[in-house]
Amino acid sequence: MTTSSDVKAEPKSGSRLGSFLRGQMRNIAPFATLIVLLVFFGVASPSFATLDNAANILVQISVAGVIAVGLTFVILCAEIDLSVAAIANATGIVVAYFTLQESYVNIANVPLPAVAAIVLALLSCAFLGLVNAVGLTVVGIPSFIMTLAMMQIGAGICALLVRGQIAYAVPGFVAAMGAGSIEGIPWIIIVLAVFLIVGHVVLTYTRFGRYVYMVGGNREAAEYSGVNVKLVLGAVMVISAVCSGVAGMLGVAHFGSAQQNEFDGYLLDAIAAVVVGGTSLFGGRGGIGNTIIGLLILGVLNNGLDHVEIDSFLKILIRGLILLGALIINVYVQAVRENERTG
Amino acid sequence: MPVESVTVPARVPARLVMQGISKSFGGVAALRDVDFTLRPGEIHGLVGENGAGKSTLMKIIAGVHTQYQGRMTIEGHDVHFRSARDALAAGIGMVHQELSIVPDLTVAENVYLGKQPTRGGVVDWRAMFAGAREHLASLGIDVDPRARMGSLAIGLQQLIELARVLFSGARIVILDEPTSALSPPEVHRLFEVLRGVRESGRSIVFISHFLDDILAISDTVTIFRNGRRIVTEAAAGIDKGWVIERMIGRGHEDLEGSYTGDVTLHSKPAAPVVLALYGLGLRRAFADVSLEVRAGEVLGVYGFMGCGQIELARAMFGKVRPTEGRLEMEGRPLRLRNTAAARRAGVAFVPESRRSMLFYGEPIYKNMSISVLDRIGRLWLRPARERDIARRHAESLSIRPSRVETLLQSLSGGNQQKVALAKWLTWPPKVLVLSEPTRGMDVGAKEDVVRIIRGLREQGLGIVVMSTEPETVLSLADRIVVMRKGQIVREFAGEAVSKDRLLEAA
Numbered sequence: 001m002t003t004s005s006d007v008k009a010e011p012k013s014g015s016r017l018g019s020f021l022r023g024q025m026r027n028i029a030p031f032a033t034l035i036v037l038l039v040f041f042g043v044a045s046p047s048f049a050t051l052d053n054a055a056n057i058l059v060q061i062s063v064a065g066v067i068a069v070g071l072t073f074v075i076l077c078a079e080i081d082l083s084v085a086a087i088a089n090a091t092g093i094v095v096a097y098f099t100l101q102e103s104y105v106n107i108a109n110v111p112l113p114a115v116a117a118i119v120l121a122l123l124s125c126a127f128l129g130l131v132n133a134v135g136l137t138v139v140g141i142p143s144f145i146m147t148l149a150m151m152q153i154g155a156g157i158c159a160l161l162v163r164g165q166i167a168y169a170v171p172g173f174v175a176a177m178g179a180g181s182i183e184g185i186p187w188i189i190i191v192l193a194v195f196l197i198v199g200h201v202v203l204t205y206t207r208f209g210r211y212v213y214m215v216g217g218n219r220e221a222a223e224y225s226g227v228n229v230k231l232v233l234g235a236v237m238v239i240s241a242v243c244s245g246v247a248g249m250l251g252v253a254h255f256g257s258a259q260q261n262e263f264d265g266y267l268l269d270a271i272a273a274v275v276v277g278g279t280s281l282f283g284g285r286g287g288i289g290n291t292i293i294g295l296l297i298l299g300v301l302n303n304g305l306d307h308v309e310i311d312s313f314l315k316i317l318i319r320g321l322i323l324l325g326a327l328i329i330n331v332y333v334q335a336v337r338e339n340e341r342t343g
Numbered sequence: 344m345p346v347e348s349v350t351v352p353a354r355v356p357a358r359l360v361m362q363g364i365s366k367s368f369g370g371v372a373a374l375r376d377v378d379f380t381l382r383p384g385e386i387h388g389l390v391g392e393n394g395a396g397k398s399t400l401m402k403i404i405a406g407v408h409t410q411y412q413g414r415m416t417i418e419g420h421d422v423h424f425r426s427a428r429d430a431l432a433a434g435i436g437m438v439h440q441e442l443s444i445v446p447d448l449t450v451a452e453n454v455y456l457g458k459q460p461t462r463g464g465v466v467d468w469r470a471m472f473a474g475a476r477e478h479l480a481s482l483g484i485d486v487d488p489r490a491r492m493g494s495l496a497i498g499l500q501q502l503i504e505l506a507r508v509l510f511s512g513a514r515i516v517i518l519d520e521p522t523s524a525l526s527p528p529e530v531h532r533l534f535e536v537l538r539g540v541r542e543s544g545r546s547i548v549f550i551s552h553f554l555d556d557i558l559a560i561s562d563t564v565t566i567f568r569n570g571r572r573i574v575t576e577a578a579a580g581i582d583k584g585w586v587i588e589r590m591i592g593r594g595h596e597d598l599e600g601s602y603t604g605d606v607t608l609h610s611k612p613a614a615p616v617v618l619a620l621y622g623l624g625l626r627r628a629f630a631d632v633s634l635e636v637r638a639g640e641v642l643g644v645y646g647f648m649g650c651g652q653i654e655l656a657r658a659m660f661g662k663v664r665p666t667e668g669r670l671e672m673e674g675r676p677l678r679l680r681n682t683a684a685a686r687r688a689g690v691a692f693v694p695e696s697r698r699s700m701l702f703y704g705e706p707i708y709k710n711m712s713i714s715v716l717d718r719i720g721r722l723w724l725r726p727a728r729e730r731d732i733a734r735r736h737a738e739s740l741s742i743r744p745s746r747v748e749t750l751l752q753s754l755s756g757g758n759q760q761k762v763a764l765a766k767w768l769t770w771p772p773k774v775l776v777l778s779e780p781t782r783g784m785d786v787g788a789k790e791d792v793v794r795i796i797r798g799l800r801e802q803g804l805g806i807v808v809m810s811t812e813p814e815t816v817l818s819l820a821d822r823i824v825v826m827r828k829g830q831i832v833r834e835f836a837g838e839a840v841s842k843d844r845l846l847e848a849a
Binding site: 205206207209210211214217218220221222223224225226227228229230231284285 | 660662681682683685686687691692693694698699700701702703704705709713714716717720721722723724766
């Protein structure tokens with residue numbers, strides 16, 4: 001008969017440094033990816049590594065970036081929000097709907113003062129987020145399904161309001177934030193920076209932010225510690241929807257038009273930014289810092305592929321492969337963590 | 344070791360013989376030189392306290408534990424199972440306390456699980472329903488084979504699982520705590536079915552804490568204590584007191600901490616009531632529970648696994664909402680919408696599983712502060728203050744390592760339990776509910792936890808200790824209530840009580 005006791009004495013692989021690096025893999029891998037991409041495109045294309053292009057990249061990621069800030073809260077709680085792009089689209093259309101359009105625009109809209117239009121738009125995205133929150137926490141629908149339904153509801157609101165038409169005018173303040181600039185710096189970059197900073201501060205320095213991490217880390221333990229888990233989950237759904245709404249208004253101003261299906265690509269971009277950055281899909285690990293890296297990876301990739309000679313249809317495949325790579329790392333890192341816990 | 348007597352007719356050759364079985368886990372002996380014999384057409388009851396070794400022995404028979412010393416023969420042939428599948432193939436079936444039925448399938452599909460009759464590659468439903476009906480009827484179970492399993496009462500589900508095990512060809516059936524969730528008529532029906540199974544010549548091992556049930560159904564009873572088989576005796580000639588005496592081994596080994604003698608309860612009937620429960624009930628889990636938790640008194644709630652005390656603890660902390668009855672905190676009605684409301688009302692809870700209380704990937708100080716974050720700062724975190732508070736607890740509870748930035752996952756079980764307690768100590772609650780506070784701990788950590796709980800009692804907290812281990816309750820409680828199948832059946836207050844009296848009451 002063999003002895004089983006020997007099996008237990010597993011060799012402690014690696015030193016203190018090794019285990020530190022393994023623990024930081026979630027942060028190191030995305031950062032390394034970003035550096036590799038920067039070096040690659042910098043060498044491959046002379047037009048890539050310029051200050052102008054850097055500003056371009058930042059503008060290009062800003063709409064997805066504002067959405068990703070809200071989504072970071074949701075994913076940290078181990079939930080998902082698939083309705084972000086639909087809510088962004090609906091909110092952009094709502095703000096245009098309450099703005100006086102040019103006479104050739106064929107939409108039965110309701111012109112209101114700019115402030116009222118913006119407030120109504122914000123209220124509508126917050127309301128849609130609240131519906132997500134109630135569905136998730138009170139009714140008990142899994143967020144994946146709940147927000148899938150909300151995705152369709154958002155699309156329906158868009159369709160009803162514009163009826164296949166295109167609106168162009170948005171309140172002056174929104175137009176300035178989305179398309180204007182100050183001292184040569186686009187306002188949209190500044191708005192993104194503000195959202196990232198506020199998101200980071202809330203997650204890192206407030207009691208609510210700690211609850212988000214703890215609920216994501218071990219929901220049952222949070223509940224047994226007397227944390228109102230449902231309130232935290234509801235709040236992150238509303239935060240996500242409001243961030244999406246703001247991104248929607250910025251986007252409408254940035255593109256210069258409000259129409260159906262305008263934001264469809266942003267769902268994948270926002271989720272990809274959060275996950276590629278290293279925030280755990282299982283909750284409790286990651287943060288805005290990771291999301292920033294994820295956004296930059298996506299931005300550099302999209303922009304850089306335009307600067308090199310490459311089949312434009314191949315770009316889509318490359319993006320898919322990068323996302324798959326990030327998911328593999330994400331799940332692998334989680335597995336390492338589980339092993340260290342039980343081992 | 345001498346066998347006192349085996350009165351089952353010795354002419355019948357044994358079906359299963361185990362000789363000199365020993366098994367240890369990491370140097371701790373779970374079974375020491377155990378002999379065990381099972382005959383055809385015999386119902387053999389196994390009794391012993393938690394950890395006495397009966398489950399380990401059964402897991403060896405069922406092929407779950409494959410590493411052990413000793414010899415096992417079935418029908419005279421030497422066997423050594425390499426897996427549960429081997430045991431199954433050799434005709435050994437097991438019905439666990441947690442049933443392994445598929446609630447969304449029909450009764451017939453459950454009976455035929457994994458081997459549905461087919462015709463031309465598709466399931467032959469007609470044959471399956473007819474076969475299941477016939478098989479169930481042969482056991483005296485009258486149930487529609489088309490009924491959805493989940494819609495049936497627990498007692499019926501259990502009979503159908505038993506039927507499935509028999510249907511798969513088992514000649515030896517092991518039943519683990521089969522009566523713990525059953526009402527008296529359901530127990531009666533189970534026994535009818537088991538007698539029928541015995542008539543057919545199959546052998547049954549019946550493991551239970553319910554000694555009345557064991558004595559009512561068994562032909563033979565074997566008693567385990569501390570990994571040893573103490574005695575095997577015909578059930579006809581023995582009674583409950585005789586069994587308990589041998590189960591706990593009065594006056595023999597392990598004098599210290601075994602609570603075989605009397606413990607006097609220092610109840611405080613005059614102390615003010617903090618939390619009162621009136622007729623609390625929760626669907627199938629428990630019913631009509633009325634309790635008073637007094638300031639500065641430890642109330643012990645003792646009962647077997649599945650008696651409802653786990654659910655009762657959750658209802659007191661707002662994790663589940665009771666379906667009947669009401670709560671009062673210091674004389675005022677208390678409605679708990681969620682655990683956050685319970686915490687604000689002054690109720691604290693440490694569940695039996697540390698995993699559901701602690702954040703393994705986070706440092707000690709974040710684990711401790713999570714329950715009191717709102718008192719440290721309303722909006723902003725104050726990490727320096729969090730660490731200070733955590734350091735104070737780490738020192739007073741002698742938590743090792745004492746560095747509060749250490750990740751919780753690197754602490755030992757006992758130290759983790761102290762962290763779980765420390766969560767509630769910064770601003771002490773009015774009522775502290777503890778479920779299995781010392782389970783699975785070494786002696787040193789156990790003593791520390793007992794000392795902490797006594798200290799909290801001196802501070803005037805009302806403490807409730809729920810446990811399935813009589814020692815835990817006896818070592819801590821000033822007053823004890825005993826739960827049985829969801830109801831309080833006995834209260835011990837201001838009197839002497841001993842382990843055998845607790846067991847007797849449960």
